[in-house]
Amino acid sequence: MSALADHRIDRISTRKLHDHYPRTVGRNARLGSHGSGGTYTVTVVHTDQGASGWGIALGDVDPCQPLVGRRVEDVFDPALGVTEPTAMPLDLALHDLAGRLLDQPVYAMLGAAGSTTVPCYDAAIYFDDLDPDDDPRGLDAVLANCAADHALGHRAFKLKIGRGNRWMAAADGVARDIEVTRAVRAAYPDARILVDANDGYPAERFVDYLEAVADCGLYWIEEPFPETHEDLRRLRGDLKRLGSTALIADGEARPDIPLLLDLAAGGLLDVLLMDVVSYGFTAWRQVMPEVVAAGVAASPHAWGQPLKSLYAAHIAAGLGNVAVVEGVPGHTTGVEPASYHLVEGSIELSSAPGFGVELSPHEGAHE
Structure with missing residues (x-):
């Protein structure tokens, strides 16, 4: 079996991260000040064997909770990306997780067609x-x-x-x-x-x-x-x-x-x-x-x-x-x-x- 088939999604959690720009970033043609950073949510996908991957959330992750118990390969294909529509908010986290399970950087999983x-x-x-x-x-x-x-x-x-x-x-x-x-x-x-x-x-x-x-x-x-x-x-x-x-x-x-x-x-x-x-x-x-x-x-x-x-x-x-x-x-x-x-x-x-x-x-x- 593949590494992705050996792991099942055990838990989906979230974290709050905060960015800090070196200075307050001002206006552009349409918007006022862009501030000095911001807080946002990342998702963490944990597997039943203790592995995890994380990334910025693509929207609300609550609809993803029914994915718990599914094999990673049921929702993600290394050659394609996310294959289960309900898993799309986990897009970046699943890419990170798959790279870790396959012991390769994401760019290699994508084909390594460009320079690092x-x-x-x-x-x-x-x-x-x-x-x-x-x-x-x-x-x-x-x-x-x-x-x-x-x-x-x-x-x-x-x-x-x-x-x-x-x-x-x-x-x-x-x-x-x-x-x-x-x-x-x-x-x-x-x-x-x-x-x-x-x-x-x-x-x-x-x-x-x-x-x-x-x-x-x-x-x-x-x-x-x-x-x-x-x-x-x-x-x-x-x-x-x-x-x-x-x-x-x-x-x-x-x-x-x-x-x-x-x-x-x-x-x-x-x-x-x-x-x-x-x-x-x-x-x-x-x-x-x-x-x-x-x-x-x-x-x-x-x-x-x-x-x-x-x-x-x-x-x-x-x-x-x-x-x-x-x-x-x-x-x-x-x-x-x-x-x-x-x-x-x-x-x-x-x-x-x-x-x-x-x-x-x-x-x-x-x-």
Whole structure:
């Protein structure tokens, strides 16, 4: 019998973990301050032989309790992921458990199609120039944040843009977006620069920003406006006219897979961004062949928890076809020091079984 057949689910418990960012993360084009961290639930799947695996919960885990007594192989296939729909909230925990039972890292279980040194960008450069309201810190705040994250090991920066959508007059917002982009490029001439508008630009006005930063060598443009064929064709034409090789990335806000794959197959998108947790690890395994067939790359959205960057890196190392992963600076209370590291702009994964991270004993436990 296989290792997964030898183990039955004995208990499903939950824990609360808390993330701490290095600083308060400010606004983006649509939302206010993102705070300095947050509390969330992870699930732990225990087997009758004393093994366990854990991961961020994908929704309510109470409906999973009837799975107690089932063999692990009844709900999870190492070649596919979760096979029992009621077990989907345990998606990440079951991947971790299976890796531990098979004594292999998750990326190896996925096929080890990519490198275990995974390029990673800094995703924590928000509108901190606008804070506080009564005495905005200005451009120096953005540059200080880049410097702090560079010291942590980041070598690529994703800049939030779209200040004119909510926080500044439209023209002033575009001007500040341009100023920030050019300043970061000047400070880091060799860095990859990505920009993300969170759908905060009018489609017909985005060209104003593009023209002003045409010499900045943007690596990618993320969700500049709600995606449509017409608007993305215009954007693609503008990029070609300006001689830009910037990739167009989309799919975080509205993971409409048929639409995204259609846009990708039509040459209008280059990178798909569905979230690594809310869309799901098993779902990413299922959709990746279609992403490859459409001729585009992936980069599972990971903002929010540092652990999500680890999950995205395992997809990159396991399935391949990932351009770069999203990095969330910070640490997690309740997790032992991780067996992966950020070095010179890349996450270096270890060969530890499962996802390679351990929960601290007892801290945050909740049955």
